[in-house]
Amino acid sequence: xxxxxxxxxxxxxENIEVLFWVGCAGxxxxxxxxxxxxxxxxxxxxxxxxxxLGKEELCTGDPARRAGNEFLxxxxxxxxxxxxxQYQFERIVTTxxxxxxxxxxxxxxxxxxxxxxxxxxxxxxxxxNGKLKIKSDSSSQGTYTYHDSxxxxxxxxxxxxxxxxxxxxxxxxxxLKRCKSKGxxxxxxGAQMFKEDEPGLKRINAERAQDIIDAExxxxxxxxxxxxxxxxxxxxxxxxxxxxxxxxxxxxIAQKI
Amino acid sequence: xxSSFVFCLVLVAATYFFTKNITKIIHNxxxxxxxxxxxxxxxxxxxxxxxxxxxxxxxxxIPMACLHFIIYAGFIIINIEILEIIIDxxxxxxxxxxxxxPINIYNIFINIFExxxxxxxxxxxxxxxxxxxxxxxxxxxxxxxGFPQKDAIYILLTEIILMSLFLTMxxxxxxxxxxxxxxxxxxxxLSEIFIPFxxxxxEMIERTCWWLHIIGILxxxxxxxxxxxxxxLFAFPNAYYAPLEKHYGLAxxxxxxxxxxxxxEPNLMPPEVxxxxxxxxxxxxxxxxxxWKMLLDAYSCTECxxxxxxxxxxxxxxxxxxxxxxxxxxxxxxxxxxxxxQNKVFVNDNKQLLGDYISVEELRACTTCNxxxxxxxxxxxxxNIIIEMRRALILEDGNAPKEWNxxxxxxxxxxxxxKLSIDDRDKWIQNVN
Numbered sequence: 204x205x206x207x208x209x210x211x212x213x214x215x216x217e218n219i220e221v222l223f224w225v226g227c228a229g230x231x232x233x234x235x236x237x238x239x240x241x242x243x244x245x246x247x248x249x250x251x252x253x254x255x256l257g258k259e260e261l262c263t264g265d266p267a268r269r270a271g272n273e274f275l276x277x278x279x280x281x282x283x284x285x286x287x288x289q290y291q292f293e294r295i296v297t298t299x300x301x302x303x304x305x306x307x308x309x310x311x312x313x314x315x316x317x318x319x320x321x322x323x324x325x326x327x328x329x330x331x332n333g334k335l336k337i338k339s340d341s342s343s344q345g346t347y348t349y350h351d352s353x354x355x356x357x358x359x360x361x362x363x364x365x366x367x368x369x370x371x372x373x374x375x376x377x378x379l380k381r382c383k384s385k386g387x388x389x390x391x392x393g394a395q396m397f398k399e400d401e402p403g404l405k406r407i408n409a410e411r412a413q414d415i416i417d418a419e420x421x422x423x424x425x426x427x428x429x430x431x432x433x434x435x436x437x438x439x440x441x442x443x444x445x446x447x448x449x450x451x452x453x454x455x456i457a458q459k460i
Numbered sequence: 461x462x463s464s465f466v467f468c469l470v471l472v473a474a475t476y477f478f479t480k481n482i483t484k485i486i487h488n489x490x491x492x493x494x495x496x497x498x499x500x501x502x503x504x505x506x507x508x509x510x511x512x513x514x515x516x517x518x519x520x521x522i523p524m525a526c527l528h529f530i531i532y533a534g535f536i537i538i539n540i541e542i543l544e545i546i547i548d549x550x551x552x553x554x555x556x557x558x559x560x561x562p563i564n565i566y567n568i569f570i571n572i573f574e575x576x577x578x579x580x581x582x583x584x585x586x587x588x589x590x591x592x593x594x595x596x597x598x599x600x601x602x603x604x605x606g607f608p609q610k611d612a613i614y615i616l617l618t619e620i621i622l623m624s625l626f627l628t629m630x631x632x633x634x635x636x637x638x639x640x641x642x643x644x645x646x647x648x649x650l651s652e653i654f655i656p657f658x659x660x661x662x663e664m665i666e667r668t669c670w671w672l673h674i675i676g677i678l679x680x681x682x683x684x685x686x687x688x689x690x691x692x693l694f695a696f697p698n699a700y701y702a703p704l705e706k707h708y709g710l711a712x713x714x715x716x717x718x719x720x721x722x723x724x725e726p727n728l729m730p731p732e733v734x735x736x737x738x739x740x741x742x743x744x745x746x747x748x749x750x751x752w753k754m755l756l757d758a759y760s761c762t763e764c765x766x767x768x769x770x771x772x773x774x775x776x777x778x779x780x781x782x783x784x785x786x787x788x789x790x791x792x793x794x795x796x797x798x799x800x801x802q803n804k805v806f807v808n809d810n811k812q813l814l815g816d817y818i819s820v821e822e823l824r825a826c827t828t829c830n831x832x833x834x835x836x837x838x839x840x841x842x843x844n845i846i847i848e849m850r851r852a853l854i855l856e857d858g859n860a861p862k863e864w865n866x867x868x869x870x871x872x873x874x875x876x877x878x879k880l881s882i883d884d885r886d887k888w889i890q891n892v893n
Contacts (some may be wrong), residue, residue: 208889225888227876236888237749243892257886261875269828270864271743271850273713275871277720282875311711313717359707384834385520388772393828397877398863401825404777411772 208243210256211290221253221265221325222292224306226299227262227427234435235298235390235428241457242322243300245318248460249314249334253296259286263305270394277313292335294318296325298425300354301392307359321355323364323426330371337459343374345421345448350379350411350434351386352427365426368452372459374424379414387411389433396429408437416441422448424455467549467674475677481685485759488797492752499704511699517837521766526733531619534580535692538626545674547649555633555640563641572644578622584616584623591616598765603784608688608763615689622676629669632662639707691762695838698760701753702839709846715739716855743851747793747814750848757840758789767832767842773825780825782832782842788817788847814849820859823849853882 209219223246228235244319246253264279295317297303306319320328329335349369355361369376381387390400390407400406411434415423423438426433428451435449510516515859517527547556558566582637590596591612599612630647632654633640654662684690698890715738722729744750767782768774774781800806823846832842853859860868867877874882 204615208892210886225885227878230888231878231880232886236514236891240891242486249893257889258882260885262871262877264871266877267868267871268710269850270867271847271852271862272864273851273855273867274720275853275868277713277716279871280717281720281724304709307709308707309712312709312712320712353827353831357830357834369474385770385831387775388827388829388831390772390827393725393826394864394867395827397867398861400776400822401773401780403773403779403819406778407772407827410776411578424713430615457702 204316209252210257211254211292212257212259214254215289216300217254217291219254219290219292220251220294222255222287222290222295223255224295224297224299224302224319225255226297226302226428228432229298230260232428232432236273236434238298238428238431238451238453242453244457245326245329245453245460247337248425249329251334254292256286261286261303261374265301265305266311266394268305268330268395269392269417280310280313280315284310284313287315287317294320296320296322298322298428298451300352300359301429304354304358318400321359321361321364321426323355323368324361326452326456327364327367327371332370335455335460337372341454343372346377346419347374347422347424348377348379348415348418348420349382349424350415350425350430351382352430353386353388353392355426357384357387365424365452366427368456369424372455374455376424377418379418381414389427389437391429391433396433406437406440409441409452410435410437412437412441415447416445420447422450425449425451461552464550464552470675470678471549474682478682479687480493483680484689484797484801485556486684487800488793489752490757491748491793491796492750492755493748495751495753498699503704504545504700504702507549507702507704508696508699511694511702511837511839515837517835518582520835520837527586530576530579530583532692534576534623537576538568538573538580541626542674542677545670549674554637555642558640558642562850567641567643570630570642571646571650573765574627574644577626578646581620581623584620585693588613588616598769601765601766601768601783603781603787604763605766608787611687611689612763614683615687618676618680618683622680625669625673627674629666629673632657632666636662636666688761688763689859691760691838694756695758696772697757698839701756703841711844713742713851716742742855743853744845744848745814745852745856747789747796748806750813750845751851752840754845754848755789755793757845758786759792759843760838760842761786761790762816764837766837767840770831770835772827772829772831778822778825779819780822782846785818785822785845786840789813792817814852818849820853823853824861826850 211219215436225239229239261282262278262279263283266275267279281419290314295306297306297319300321303319303321306317310317326335345367349365351362386408387410389411415434423434425434431449431451438449485523515525515529544555544557548554570836591599627647627650630644631650632652634642634644634647635654636659636712684693726778741749747755761783763783765783771780796806799809826843826846828843870877870879874880
């Protein structure tokens, strides 16, 4: 471990610039952990004063609320807001659009008011103020497309930050047929991630995978840990002969710093 | 004069029945739970101008938006002509506006109306072709089986007929009254067909068209309350009451919020517990449990299916269709309205929205991706209704798929949706290098 990661409970009185909200997927899911590690690498590279909640972090309650279990959501919200009350930090940055949305749009009604950024917005800001520089020789091979996360794009209007980042990385983007506000869900939202699909003709991620196959690209960029898993699974099931790279923007940037 | 008397009778009857039916609908909408209307009215009026008058969201699909705009502009602008027809009908005058407007201005107006009338006819024909010949999936979807599909076709045919009557009326009038100084381009061309006809026949045609045109319009007005076409009126209030925030979360449930707070911090509990009224029900099982904006949404829906065409669940063959959620809500509300009209108060009919009109399977298929809400040109949110019903399923009936129950249990015990130990939450740090 080259650098110790700060955990809030070890330094309760320190004023921290960025609270990195890792999220459940980012903490436990093997695929999403890679995104967490990539984003951590970036945070360390820019020497920002950041910390995580570690074992104190907990589910924001998003899947419970969307499934209809408001009681459980309120329990989670109550506990999260109380934990956050104990610490001083300027803003929350999260790699998960679902956590981001709850902090931004749903906790304020319950008394939790924070400045929260999705990591794509935060990374764009770092580029704009010159804090983040990429290696000049880091050319990208193959063609890329970007899959809009519903909770980042349609629900919070963040369409440009991820695209601006890809432009900064000199990655030429081939847009999918359904993109931005017309983007198709990966199939994970609304707590679908945690249950079997309802009966139908196909899985939603297979439908989305077809959009990607039709776009004839080599790599897919995502900005949500759930999308990354769903899209990868959809592509493997729909086109097993081709090996697509499904990468979070943070992972691409981490390779180039 | 007899014709004036008959006209006034028809007009009064049409207005009476229309008002009566609209009043019924407003009563039905008021069956919904109250909600606070917050935010500036300026911002709300801005929405009315952008979304309803300007049809801004229609322009997500430009060709359809243009065709729809022609019909809409025709509908609004040709109404000026209807005013003349009504005055003529009441007082037995003929083209009364000729007495107040200079002839050139009058001709310009009527010529604009005639061009619009042709545009409306053409647009309606294109829409009919899309429904009947091309069978565009969005407008021939199984949701529309039966009356809804016929409803759409009746509307389009009626509009074509009304426009043809208007043009024929003008064409025959041009020959009958050359001394009026009226000069219309389109009906002028059309009038050539009528030249061989005798003055008596022409008069008969002109009067028949005049009467059928105005009776047709009044009948159409009275058809609206039974039809999907009600959106031509309800799109306006629905835009006014649309949420003002660009990005907003799911509605909070303050009662549950407080319940949690008092459970965790009993000292905060107010001494007078009874001062707080516990809602009868958490979430929605029937239309009474929805708020009135959701019910207004149901009446504003014109069943265009932009929501369903964008719904990931519906696209992949699941039973959920956001359009059907709105249609089912309106159907239930209509049935409840009839029940109340018959019995003075609502008498239990052993039915409810949840289960009898909308199935659990449909509700379970939603990914809450917001595509339906984004697509709707008239600010309807099928998602709000879906969420309220999902809440009732869990909070009232404890009805959840077993995977969801495991997810809930995991969040409660491990604070994560998976069955993984709290101690492992920061294990990833070991891999930081």
